[in-house]
Every structure is written in C-alpha cells, then in structure tokens.
Amino acid sequence: MSPRTPSRPVGTVTRGTTNPNRLRRMDRWIAAAHGAALRRAADPVAVDLGYGAAPWTAVELLARLRDTAPRARVVGIEIEPARVAAAKPYEREGLEFRHGGFELPLSAPPLLIRAANVLRQYDEDQVTGVWERLCARLAPDGLLVEGTCDEIGRRHVWVALGPEGPRTVTFATRLGSLHTPSDLAERLPKALIHRNVPGEPVHAFLRDFDRAWAAAAPYASYGARQRWIRAVRDLTGHWPVVDGPARWRQGEVTVDWAALAPREG
Incomplete structure (x- = not known):
C-alpha cells in the first residue's frame, strides 16, 4: 500500500533557476547506472522533482532516458502551481507535469526520482527526513538521485540512494x-x-x-x-x-x- 498522500504538497518553493542542458552529466550517469532497471520495468516511470521555473530538465531527462529505455516516462513535479501551468504546453507522449512536493502525487511507485538543486535551501538536519520520505516512495528496485550542480552544469556532486538509503556519492566535472x-x-x-x-x-x-x-x-x-x-x-x-x-x-x-x-x- 502506498503512503497516504497529504492534502497539501510537502516542501517549500525553490529559487527555480534552470538552464537547458544543465543536468546532462547527472542524466548520462543515471542512464548508464540505472538504464537496465528502466528497460526491465513494465512501466518505467521517472520523476523530475522540483524542475524549476522552466521545464527544460524534464524534457531533456525524457530524451536521455529513452535513448537507453525507449518506454520510459517522465513526470515533472513542482510545488509552485504557476510553474506547472507554464510547463503544461510542453506535455507530450511520455511527459507530463503535476503539482506536488515530496509526497509525490503518483498512483504507483516510480523507478527513478531525480531531485537536483532542491535541498540546498533546507537545513542539514532536514535532509535525512526528506531522503527517507522519498526512498519510501520508490519501487523496490528504484533509485533516488539527489545533488547539486552549478548554473551551467560544469560541476556536479550527487548521492544515489535505493529504498534502503544512501549508496554512493558521485563527483562529475567538465x-x-x-x-x-x-x-x-x-x-x-x-x-x-x-x-x-x-x-x-x-x-x-x-x-x-x-x-x-x-x-x-x-x-x-x-x-x-x-x-x-x-x-x-x-x-x-x-x-x-x-x-x-x-x-x-x-x-x-x-x-x-x-x-x-x-x-x-
């Protein structure tokens, strides 16, 4: 049984800064590390959590995942309703946008959650609770990737977590x-x-x-x-x-x- 969905989204609005191609290094790593699991899944759903003021990162995530898992679907989730409304025109087969937060308004557990540049505004002592909430929503062989990069994607550091908790830390740079x-x-x-x-x-x-x-x-x-x-x-x-x-x-x-x-x- 999936956790009860709160009546209001959980979390706070981020700055929303985003640029095309910003998350390319993280996306390439996800495709390499998690592509096999996405290909095996009957319904390989990925979440772009907190995609920001523009939908570019979700659009790009779908394209990169489909290079390795042609049936992959992406759901962009944002806590700011105006950002969801602005992203709606970009919906297409395999890509949709929903209003929500850390509770994840999905009917089934996703195989991937990507949360890039979302937790930097939170206190350090809040991170474990957010990780636990998101990991509890993952499919059994799912992956949470949470980390940070600079504005144009030259430098990234992210943590990969499974349902059991954190597994690895990746450093990536131009x-x-x-x-x-x-x-x-x-x-x-x-x-x-x-x-x-x-x-x-x-x-x-x-x-x-x-x-x-x-x-x-x-x-x-x-x-x-x-x-x-x-x-x-x-x-x-x-x-x-x-x-x-x-x-x-x-x-x-x-x-x-x-x-x-x-x-x-």
Whole structure:
C-alpha cells in the first residue's frame, strides 16, 4: 500500500533557476547506472522533482532516458502551481507535469526520482527526513538521485540512494574547467557541504584527491582526461571507488557513501 498522500504538497518553493542542458552529466550517469532497471520495468516511470521555473530538465531527462529505455516516462513535479501551468504546453507522449512536493502525487511507485538543486535551501538536519520520505516512495528496485550542480552544469556532486538509503556519492566535472578536484566542494549536496571541514571524511577525500591530482601533473601533457584518470586510479588505493575507467573518462568518480558519510555528533 502506498503512503497516504497529504492534502497539501510537502516542501517549500525553490529559487527555480534552470538552464537547458544543465543536468546532462547527472542524466548520462543515471542512464548508464540505472538504464537496465528502466528497460526491465513494465512501466518505467521517472520523476523530475522540483524542475524549476522552466521545464527544460524534464524534457531533456525524457530524451536521455529513452535513448537507453525507449518506454520510459517522465513526470515533472513542482510545488509552485504557476510553474506547472507554464510547463503544461510542453506535455507530450511520455511527459507530463503535476503539482506536488515530496509526497509525490503518483498512483504507483516510480523507478527513478531525480531531485537536483532542491535541498540546498533546507537545513542539514532536514535532509535525512526528506531522503527517507522519498526512498519510501520508490519501487523496490528504484533509485533516488539527489545533488547539486552549478548554473551551467560544469560541476556536479550527487548521492544515489535505493529504498534502503544512501549508496554512493558521485563527483562529475567538465575537466577543461577544473583547477583542482576540491573545486567541486562548492557543489557538495546539503548532506555534505557543511562537513567539508577537518575531521570529516569528505574533507579528507577532497584533500587526498587534490594530492593525487598534483602527483598526476606530468599526465597533463596528455590532456586533462588522462590526468584525472591517473589521479582517480591513485585514489583507489585508499578510498572505495566503485566505478572504473569508462566512467572516469567522463570526468566522474563514484565512491561508496559509507566512506564519506558525516561523522556522528
């Protein structure tokens, strides 16, 4: 039985900032990591939660998912009614927009929830509750992807969660714009951004990543991609990196959540 849907949407209105192609790195990762589950599903529904003042991210998510799962459907959900009304003209087969919030006004559990740049305005102590609410709405083999990126999509960090809770953290960047890996610290999701201080695992990870990046400087003559790959390969000796060179070449690295989770107290 699905959780009872509240009479009013749960959550608060976001700034709504959005730009075309902003979430391309997150979308490509989702298609690679979750495409098989979407293809297997009888009704592969994905939610673009809090898509903002314009519907571009939902439109693009549908196109990218259908490259790997042709039957995928996307439901854009926004807590601001005027944004839903503005998005309605963009509806088409496989794409619709609904008024709602964290309660998710759906008749069946979705296979994917993408919540990008939604939780940054919340307090850190609210994040776990939101995660738990959204994870409880997932299909048994569903995935929640929650994270943050800059305005034009050059730098992203996101957490992937299953119904049981957080699994991994992914760092993704346009390598040509990167000075050091710790540049990504400003895009840490709300659960981690205030933990980038000495004594916290995410701070130690970014410190080690910067050191590996510096040690890989000779590879820069072959390009930023080769330098990144070498730096990530060095990281694997000390951190539980869970992906491989095929993803590293995209300017990504994914780490087990447990290794970066905030310390208690």
